[in-house]
Amino acid sequence: MVKKNLKYSVLIFFFIFLKLEAQNIEVYAETDTTDYYVGDYVHYRISLTFDENIKISSIALKDSLKNLEFIKEEPPVKSKGNKKQEVYRYILAGYDSSEVIIPPIPVYYTVGNDTAINVITTNSVAIAVHTIDVDPAADIRDVKDPLKIPLNWFLILVIVFVLVLIAALFYLWYRNYKKKKEGAEIKVPKIIIPPYKIALKELRDLEDKKLWQQNLIKEYHSQVTGIIRKYFEARFNLLALEMPSSELIEEMKNIKDAENILDQTREFLENADMVKFAKFKPMPTVNEEMMKQAYSIVEKTKPADSSNELIPEEANV
Amino acid sequence: MEITELNEKIKNESAFVDTLFSEIGKAIVGQKEMVERLIIGLLSNGHVLLEGVPGLAKTLAIKSLAQSMHAKFQRIQFTPDLLPADLLGTMIYSQKDGNFSIKKGPIFSNFILADEINRAPAKVQSALLEAMQERQVTIGEETFKLDEPFLVLATQNPIEQEGTYPLPEAQVDRFMLKIKITYPKREEELLIMKQNVGGIISEIKPIIKTEDILRARKLVHDVYVDEKIEKYILDIIFATRNPEQFGLESLKELISYGGSPRATINLALGAKSMAFIKRRGYVIPEDVRAICMDVLRHRVAVTYEAEAEDITSENIISEILNKVEVP
Numbered sequence: 001m002v003k004k005n006l007k008y009s010v011l012i013f014f015f016i017f018l019k020l021e022a023q024n025i026e027v028y029a030e031t032d033t034t035d036y037y038v039g040d041y042v043h044y045r046i047s048l049t050f051d052e053n054i055k056i057s058s059i060a061l062k063d064s065l066k067n068l069e070f071i072k073e074e075p076p077v078k079s080k081g082n083k084k085q086e087v088y089r090y091i092l093a094g095y096d097s098s099e100v101i102i103p104p105i106p107v108y109y110t111v112g113n114d115t116a117i118n119v120i121t122t123n124s125v126a127i128a129v130h131t132i133d134v135d136p137a138a139d140i141r142d143v144k145d146p147l148k149i150p151l152n153w154f155l156i157l158v159i160v161f162v163l164v165l166i167a168a169l170f171y172l173w174y175r176n177y178k179k180k181k182e183g184a185e186i187k188v189p190k191i192i193i194p195p196y197k198i199a200l201k202e203l204r205d206l207e208d209k210k211l212w213q214q215n216l217i218k219e220y221h222s223q224v225t226g227i228i229r230k231y232f233e234a235r236f237n238l239l240a241l242e243m244p245s246s247e248l249i250e251e252m253k254n255i256k257d258a259e260n261i262l263d264q265t266r267e268f269l270e271n272a273d274m275v276k277f278a279k280f281k282p283m284p285t286v287n288e289e290m291m292k293q294a295y296s297i298v299e300k301t302k303p304a305d306s307s308n309e310l311i312p313e314e315a316n317v
Numbered sequence: 318m319e320i321t322e323l324n325e326k327i328k329n330e331s332a333f334v335d336t337l338f339s340e341i342g343k344a345i346v347g348q349k350e351m352v353e354r355l356i357i358g359l360l361s362n363g364h365v366l367l368e369g370v371p372g373l374a375k376t377l378a379i380k381s382l383a384q385s386m387h388a389k390f391q392r393i394q395f396t397p398d399l400l401p402a403d404l405l406g407t408m409i410y411s412q413k414d415g416n417f418s419i420k421k422g423p424i425f426s427n428f429i430l431a432d433e434i435n436r437a438p439a440k441v442q443s444a445l446l447e448a449m450q451e452r453q454v455t456i457g458e459e460t461f462k463l464d465e466p467f468l469v470l471a472t473q474n475p476i477e478q479e480g481t482y483p484l485p486e487a488q489v490d491r492f493m494l495k496i497k498i499t500y501p502k503r504e505e506e507l508l509i510m511k512q513n514v515g516g517i518i519s520e521i522k523p524i525i526k527t528e529d530i531l532r533a534r535k536l537v538h539d540v541y542v543d544e545k546i547e548k549y550i551l552d553i554i555f556a557t558r559n560p561e562q563f564g565l566e567s568l569k570e571l572i573s574y575g576g577s578p579r580a581t582i583n584l585a586l587g588a589k590s591m592a593f594i595k596r597r598g599y600v601i602p603e604d605v606r607a608i609c610m611d612v613l614r615h616r617v618a619v620t621y622e623a624e625a626e627d628i629t630s631e632n633i634i635s636e637i638l639n640k641v642e643v644p
Contacts, residue, residue: 222545222644241642244602276644277543278599279320 025050027107029122036129041071042092046105046122049083057108057117059088067100068092094129101126195234196302202227203294212287220287221275224294228268231298232258245269261297268293320541324598330536331596336524337385343519344381345374346512347505353594354496354611355382355470359530360537360590363493363583364449364469366434366484366615370476373498379430379470384521386530388427389464395437397480401444408457419456424448427464427527431471435481445469446488466530486618493583494608495615497631533593540589541599545644550588550605554581556637557617565640568633571623580616587612602643610634 025048032043046059062070074089094100104121111118206227211220232240232248236255240248249266252258258265271290274280282290334356341352351367355378358365367375376392383390393404406422423429424445431445448454452463471492473484489495501509511517552563557575560568576584587608592600610631617630 239639242639244606244643246603247606273601276545277541277601278324278597279541279543 025054025109025120027120027122029102029105029125031102031125031127034127036094036127038095038097038129038131039093040129042068042094042127044090044092044102044125046088046090046107048086048088048107050086050109051083053112054084055110056086057110060106060108061090064103064105065092066103067096067098068094068102094127097129097131099126099128194303195231196298198234199227199231199298200295202230203291203298207291212284217281217287218275221272221290224290225269225272225276228265228294228297235301245273257301261300264293264300265297268297320598323539323541327536327540327593327598328596330533331593333525333529333533334594334596337382340385340521340524341378341381344521345378346509347501348374348378348498351375351378351496351498352382354494354608355379356594357587357590357608358470358494359466359468360533360593361493361583361586362466362468362534363586364471364491366471366473366489366492366495367498368473368475368495369498371474373500375472375498376430376432379428379472381521382470383428383430385523386427386525386527387523388466388527389425390428390430391423391426392430392432393423394432395434395441397436397438399437399441401441404441404444405448405454406456417457419459421456421461422454424454425461425463427466427468429467429469431469433474434471435473435483438482439485442482442484442488446491450491466527466534486615489615490577490579492615493587494611496611497614537586537589537593540592540597542585542589543599543644546588546600546602546605547585549602549641549644550581550584552641553605553609553613553637554584556641557613557633560637563637563640565636568636571620571626571628571633573618573620576613576616580613584609584612606638609638 027049028047030045030047032045036042044061046061048056050056069092071091071093074091076089077087079085092102102125104124106119106121108117108119110116203224206220206223211217211223226241229240229248232238232252236252236258238248238251238255243251245266248269249262252262252265268290271282271286275282337356338349338352345352355365357363359382367379369375380390380392393399402422404422404424406420406425408417409420410417429445434442434445448463449469452467454461454463474481500506554576556563556565557572557580559575560566560572584605588600588604591604591608592598595604613634614630617633619628619630619633623629623633
């Protein structure tokens with residue numbers, strides 16, 4: 001009998017010892033308050049106090065929630081004393097008005113090197129979610145007031161500095177531009193040489209080159225017509241260099257000062273065109289005649305009063 | 318051949334052009350430029366695209382040109398349900414002998430009037446334009462050369478664009494000339510009214526043989542183009558590609574792409590034909606300028622910026638012609 005009692009005593013002692021080992025971890029769950037409005041954040045905390053050799057594996061909160069939405073998990077707060085303390089913080093929200101009970105949440109952990117997973121559950125927490133009382137007689141108003149953003153003095157200083165810098169740069173540019181403009185206005189007046197004098201000089205230069213005498217007949221005809229076209233461009237304000245002969249003659253028909261040279265110019269240009277574009281080889285007399293015609297066209301169309309004008313040599317053209 | 322000799326020969330051989338003008342003039346009042354360009358297309362062996370609002374005698378002009386020659390003429394009305402086989406021909410199964418025989422399409426003619434070409438779907442346009450380029454057609458496994466002269470004269474209506482298939486740029490480039498037809502002058506319109514209301518339209522008689530055209534084409538090739546003219550043509554084409562090099566910086570943003578080498582070839586050919594029509598054995602800058610707009614208007618593409626400002630390829634070409642120096 002004594003032997004039997006001793007056996008039971010050993011067994012009871014063994015179970016008591018195990019029970020003590022299992023209670024080396026304590027868990028407590030709570031919320032910041034028990035009354036919430038619909039949509040309010042419920043700050044839910046699970047506080048754990050446990051021995052050094054215990055390691056928390058996971059907390060199965062999300063799977064256990066009913067009637068509440070899981071919003072996010074905040075980083076746990078951990079502290080060390082005689083025993084380890086960890087506070088796991090969660091934000092939940094309720095969108096239905098009701099009495100809600102957050103059920104006991106399982107916390108899984110391991111002890112020492114043992115790979116076996118143990119579990120301990122939290123206490124349940126009861127909260128109440130209320131709707132907002134609406135007064136139908138009251139004015140319509142925002143649910144919440146607009147958020148006030150505090151003044152960022154550093155940003156304001158940066159903006160002011162950039163604006164001042166832009167203004168300074170603009171002022172410097174404007175001063176420079178004004179100086180340049182004033183400088184440009186003090187230019188020496190440009191000497192304008194009448195087109196006929198330029199043409200006559202160019203014809204003389206062409207004569208001196210003796211192109212057709214060197215068998216450069218096409219080149220000679222191109223240059224002599226080129227001088228006359230350039231002269232027409234300056235004298236009659238025509239796009240003579242960009243117009244073919246027939247179009248040029250048509251345009252000149254509308255110019256009073258050119259009436260007396262129309263037929264002459266037509267013949268002059270057509271003869272040159274034959275040499276330029278149709279491999280026509282004119283007699284030397286025709287080449288000489290072309291130069292005479294060119295001089296004649298310029299002389300016949302020069303302005304009546306041209307006694308006091310500069311000649312190209314004087315103006316260093 | 319000496320230039321004087323060539324000049325004389327062309328003067329004699331091109332006499333038919335005046336006869337042709339007067340024969341076509343029996344049916345067409347005014348539109349001299351259009352008829353002139355059609356003949357240029359004929360002489361240059363290049364196809365012509367005519368664009369104009371309805372009722373400007375586009376079809377009549379082409380028909381009259383074809384009627385004035387001893388040549389086979391076919392008019393094809395392009396419609397959305399047209400098939401390539403309707404144009405080129407197809408293989409027909411003969412139940413009698415159990416063989417396939419070839420049925421040639423209307424493209425096997427000297428003159429093709431492709432009326433309202435933009436009304437047919439792309440595959441038909443493509444079939445026609447391929448035949449235009451290759452001058453041959455393949456039906457089944459057999460390839461057939463098209464008759465000479467072979468000239469496609471297509472018409473296009475710039476209005477009523479709904480349900481049409483605009484020709485892609487690459488295909489429009491195959492037309493040597495794109496002619497834009499405008500309304501006749503007041504006195505011309507009066508004559509048109511009198512002729513049509515009074516029923517006094519004369520019948521056009523065939524006055525030219527196809528051999529005359531082929532002979533004239535050979536002569537057109539002999540027309541002398543001086544290197545100065547060649548340079549002028551190149552300057553114009555290059556100004557469409559790089560306008561900034563010709564002092565036309567403002568055009569750079571307006572041109573999407575300029576004239577192709579095919580444009581250069583066609584401009585030179587067109588200028589030669591123009592000289593032939595004017596009964597000259599050599600090309601002068603006037604010939605180049607006269608044909609330039611019709612050769613380039615469909616080959617110079619404008620950008621969105623230009624479109625937004627209502628600037629057309631014609632405005633751009635005019636500006637280039639006013640800027641590039643004449644030799």
